[in-house]
Amino acid sequence: MPVRWIQEPQKAPATSGAFSHARGAPPYAALRLWPHRSLPKTGFAMFIGTTAVLLAVPTLPLLGTPVFWGILPFLVAAGAAIWLGLMRSYRDGELIEEVSLWSDRLSIVRHNPRHPDQTWEANPHWVRIALHPERARIRNYITLSGGNREVELGAFLSPEERAALYDDLDRLLRQVPR
Structure with a gap:
């Protein structure tokens, strides 16, 4: 699966009462997605x-x-x-999508090969993740909505990979330290 967790999700300290990331701190979890390379x-x-x-x-x-x-x-x-x-x-195939999750921010950066990078940020507590089983021609289409935009994620993955990615991200968003 062309998905790599750059940093495994970490748990918040149980005794702290609050878990917040300072600016510049590493993300709670980071993910990198890229299209298949069928021909090396x-x-x-x-x-x-x-x-x-x-x-x-x-x-x-x-x-x-x-x-x-x-x-x-x-x-x-x-x-x-x-x-x-x-x-x-x-x-x-040089397209890369990077998802970074902090306790107070979810960021998606899409590095396009022939166009400028696209970014999207939202508060993870207000982000809604949706899996659309049948949307037009794409099965298991994943969208994230928050703030004033809705963005797609992993459109180049296979339907099975998108379903697994949805499960991982949904679980991760539910576990975001509050």
Whole structure:
């Protein structure tokens, strides 16, 4: 699952009576989400190499003929399209969502690969988390609402991963030290 707890949730001291984070203190819990990488870098190199060989094999009998020069631009265009498509996929996969939870603040920062970062903050005591089993085309869609906005979380995860994430976040929000 492309979810990593950066800091495990910690319990509040039972005898303190209050649990508040000072500015600059580490969060109560932190979470990092990212999209799946179905093709690692080594697989990328093997795929490009195999594609180049498969494009070259049928053209070997045409070497030295005028037909080869007619087909060559299309072969190069096909290889370039595959290369560019995979590189675009890798750039889109650089998307990261970071969730940080303090006793007085919940913060979500979305690092977009080609756009500026997006941030959202709310008081965790007023945040409502919702799991929408069937919302448009996305199953188990997670939204957080608080303040004056509603934001989505983990839209790039699988439905099962979103359901597990919802359970974790719901439990965590219920355990926020008061």
